[in-house]
Amino acid sequence: MSFLVPFGLALGSCLAIEVFAGDTRAPFGRRLPDLLLRLSAYALLLLFWFVFSWRPWLAASTCVVTVAALVFISRAKRAVIGEPLVFSDFALLPQVPRHPQLYYIPPVTDLRIAGPVIGTVLGTALWYWLESSLLPDQPSERLAALLALPAGLFALWFAAGHRPLSGWIARRFPRPDLDSDIARGGLPACLLAYALRWGAERRAPVPAPATVEPQAPGDGVVILVQLESFVDPERLGGPHLPLMDLIRARAVQYGRLRVPAHGAYTMRSEHAVLTGRGPESLGFGVYDPYLATGGREPTSLARIARANGYETRFVHPFHRDFFQRARVMEALGFQRLVMGEDFTEAARVGPYVGDVALGQRVLAEVRQRGGPLFLFCVTMENHGPWKPGRLPGIDDPLAQYLHHVVGTGRMVEDLVAALDGESVTLCVFGDHAPALPTCKPGFGGTRTDYALFRLGRQGDAPRRADLSAHALGRLLRDTVAAEPAVAGSSSVTMPRW
Template identity: 30%
Template sequence: MFLTLPTFMGFLALAVIPFLLERFIVIGFTKPQEKRHALYYLGTPITSLLVYISFAALLGHPMIAFAGWVLVYGGFTVVSNLKNGVLGEPLVAHDLETARHLFIYPEFYVDYVGSTRLLTVVGSFVGTILLSYIFEPSFASMQSTLPTWAAWALGLIMWILAIAISGKILGSFLHPARARRIGFTFDINTDVARFGHFPLMLFYASMLMNKERSPALSVKHQPLSHPGTKPDIIAMQAESYFDIDRLYHLIPGHADHSWQPLNALRAAGAATGALTVPAWGASTMQSEFAFLSGTDNAALGIDRINPYQRAAYTGVETLATRLRAAGYHTICVHPAKKEFFRRSTVIPKMGFEEFIGIEAFEGAARFGPYVSDKALGDEMEAIITRHKETSDKPLFLFAITIESHGPWDAGRLANWLDEKALEEADPSRDRAFALFRKHMDNVLNLFTRLGPNASTKRSDRPRVLALYGDHQPACHELFAKHGFEDRAVDYILWSSMGDIQNPGKLAVHELGSTTLREAGFEGLEN
């Protein structure tokens, strides 16, 4: 009989152990005080059994299935806590889709997880599989009169169908409106505290199968209207940019520190200010989508965590589509692999006629591990020159920097400068932040080059520049040490048509319209 006492005890253990593991899940830098929802107690054993049965159907052996279960529950616990330690939020279902990024940019992840940990986990799992195949009979050989391979294939097909149907049903039940009524906020820390880490994986994955999208994505704007010569518009999303004086002013003895490159831009007529963004430490796509679409990230429901996973595929109106309809040529340039965050598919869908990636930077200078902002500036100037030689259309150029991407480990810039001297000269006396600050100097040099310093080299078409940070750098310990708790980044706006009246603190989804207004477009919504 299949349901023997040992089998029953095994399934009971699989249902109970996850409740113990949940106690090891770290939630946020400061754990939210949330009461567990009833779905936590229902979802925890169901999720655990689904994981085990899925491995059992796929791999066909009891102990291999258990090894898979241990890999998922143990591995997710460790990786989730590592992610939380850096970014202040646990692992969620959306992160599973980004696992493909391990093969695109392994250094973005392996450097944080550690190659030794990764190899140990993978090696243990592979070793367990080999031992189990040698010494353990399969489910199919124990249960079926069919040939073993046929019984295994039939069981796997039936299980895949069952999972797909169940996922669709659960996803339909947890549609956006009902999910919010139940208590889902789509703030990761709050939802993990309420519903549990492992059940939330199941709930979020099911919601992603629901095709209903946020009504906020269906908003249509009036066509853009401009009374005169339309200026070129250059927008830059600068990796982890923020006004570093906001930190330095909290460090004893540095309350009057002045970041000279930024002050020079202000003297040249640039407006600067704080910018609220949905992301912190990572999740670039949240701020990027909010800027381009003009949509408040909080209004996206399940898509707020990764808008590029689903929302951006649905024909969203963006800054690029609006400017393209107004006669602009639209180009996006990013000196990195275009497949990251699926930008190779997403960026054209959001209205860009050209998307220039790492292929244009072969042999380009680097500053640290990545293409330098100086090399990015060279390419941007070349793009502008080529455009002016072949077209009389105004240009919308959106650039995404990468030079300052973390982590900022010792030795990162050793081939370019004296890191020890840089650390000693920095008010933070922190090696990582001193290296990061050097990258911030470079991004301001890029802005100055394309803005105030470019005025004598430009044709008679005006130019408007906008720069903003996608999120703050993942420097939680340093920030906490000095009481720096503000999660906002900063923006810079400059126009060749004259000084800009400072618009004050903005949200990133408002910055696009603000830029259009400074470019002279009329009839924009408030």
């Protein structure tokens, strides 16, 4: 009885939190199976916390606080980037203390964070001392209890990843559908189920990929530049950017690019362009493709280019560990990585290496090539958040963004001017729209801007063609092979949508 009362109150409180404050846009699931699924997730969460203390009221309160925190974080995340909390977000947590400047939260030393953390630790310690444990007094029974409960929870988690339980979970969650699944079964259940489905997909046998036959190199130099948070500033109410005139006059193809997210998740757009894989092909790995595949993509642009005789280089003026980029890029097929440690003397604009300086390094890499070159560059100057103190005398977030985007425009203009006499393909694209107060989720249907230049040759008149990120990736395959893709292949130009 001493366990049932706090247990029941905790489940009821968690249910009330999700009913009245939950992060969902679909009708609340009222069917009995949905309610049982929701309550089962709360119960598992409570038992997880109970393992650490064997104090029912402490475990119950911790369970309620955990659900409330998940809901609050999910609502805050949706307000910024239009998407609720997903299981793969927890894999990014180690980045937060290492790179706090990249996130919209204070560092752990800030009293707004340190105060609640210290208070929680002290409060938990006091509660731990005041509430009696339910562990048996007999040493042998105590040891058995201490081992049995965590072993039981681990066995349940193991069983959930294997049949028949995994089959039941797969039928309940056949494909990613965050809003519907959270409304139906609750956020905790959705987090657990999606993690299990992702794990099952990783363990499933992978069909052998279609053989990619090496071809003669296509264009001598192919440069792909991913522009951080780039959209035409006029779409945000900003001034005209000269780069847009250059694009409309010189690019063989340009337009809006539909990317997988708003305001964040650079790796989704990056993966889509580098692999040509659409979200429907990624299953539950769609939320973080690098976490799902680790860069093991036999048909990535870099791998195809390398097989066709290109040097493959990746240029990014930030830490190697962020998004595990160094490991992922090597797996994708890049031979040479030029990263943060190579930019210690480069000019910075705000906290990051300026785009103009980055463009100069790209040109240096092109000049040093020994043969055909495929180079992928990721900019950093305009990475959010845009906070007061970032730029001298400019505190407004939009004004900071517009200041940085001028540098982005100059970088692309400099690249076009410097490479204009050579046979070069240059593609630039925005990874996602900026997470600004004036650029809310839903802006432009997650569309950024892209442009494809074919320098040093006579080409067709500029053409606007709006694409998805993965369609752009498939289109670019034709630039690293002497023979254009034929109709029906995986690299044909995608139609407009």
